[in-house]
């Protein structure tokens with residue numbers, strides 16, 4: 001391997017591991033793309049780098065700039081790594097109910113944390129950041145939910161990597177957050193392998209969010225609407241904590257993959273899909289490692305206890 | 317003939333649904349179930365359906381955890397014992 005100048009050169013080109021022995025259908029292969037191998041630990045390294053480079057190229061970001069971003073963790077951590085290297089000051093609006101590891105990683109990379117109410121979940125973080133960006137027009141607001149560089153990073157990076165490594169892919173499964181992963185990879189597949197079907201999994205986060213006055217406070221990311229949205233997907237399902245945690249543990253115990261909880265949800269979605277197919281090759285995204293979730297007890301505590309307690313944690 | 321399903325009500329809508337977290341209702345399609353729900357709790361009507369009778373943009377409805385936008389939307393049929401979940405759209409990331 002060549003010696004690189006910066007950890008930022010290590011973003012992307014992530015490996016794919018065959019976990020077909022976990023497939024409930026012997027005729028369906030299941031492959032895990034390990035985005036956890038990115039230097040700041042998640043798939044979000046790709047979009048953080050792409051958004052910052054785009055903003056530097058168009059002059060939005062200047063030496064010494066202050067950035068503001070709502071994030072439940074991974075995007076914030078990835079931005080924090082890059083801002084530290086580039087000398088920008090980063091403010092992350094972070095829901096109070098994320099794991100302490102996420103908060104500590106942001107602090108390790110020197111980001112400033114602006115807490116948003118736990119009861120409002122990540123919608124509350126988005127709302128608070130939008131308000132702060134209006135009050136402080138001098139802060140650079142990259143806004144991952146509406147930034148073209150987010151899906152574009154997956155259109156030009158994640159998508160081509162997957163098709164190059166797995167030319168016989170038939171189905172793709174990933175968590176739905178900003179929708180950048182699914183919209184970007186989906187756009188690439190639509191052009192180069194249009195038979196590939198795209199499936200989204202999501203946690204039941206909306207169930208307990210209390211800080212909404214009505215469903216009109218719900219939130220659909222502009223990236224989702226602009227990049228095809230519902231029409232770009234072939235299915236979307238909720239994966240509940242019991243399934244997410246069970247599959248997170250199976251990934252560790254039966255494949256040695258120490259993944260985060262949303263990756264367990266994606267694996268659960270892949271397994272469910274495999275049951276319904278005659279044959280196929282499913283690629284799913286392991287979007288981060290398990291490190292940032294150790295404090296939840298997800299890997300070691302009594303399963304029933306964690307299933308209850310994880311409902312109050314934002315893990316997507 | 318209609319089937320009985322369990323409808324999960326998200327926290328945000330419970331005040332409009334008599335404080336219940338779930339309700340048992342009958343119907344043959346998701347549309348029937350939603351109609352039955354707003355029949356019992358009229359305050360939910362404007363939160364769930366738009367003027368065209370579609371599920372509102374910021375509302376996701378699931379049958380056995382599958383989003384009905386990928387099934388037959390409100391015409392999706394339900395079976396006895398199915399679970400219908402209503403959730404507000406939420407950001408991640």
Ligand SMILES: Cc1ncc(COP(=O)(O)O)c(C=O)c1O
Pocket residue numbers: 073074075175176177178179180181182260262263287288315316408409
């Ligand atoms: C842990 C985790 N899983 C899944 C996702 C979904 O990715 P995307 O924002 O590309 O939809 C994210 C980010 O939102 C995440 O942090």
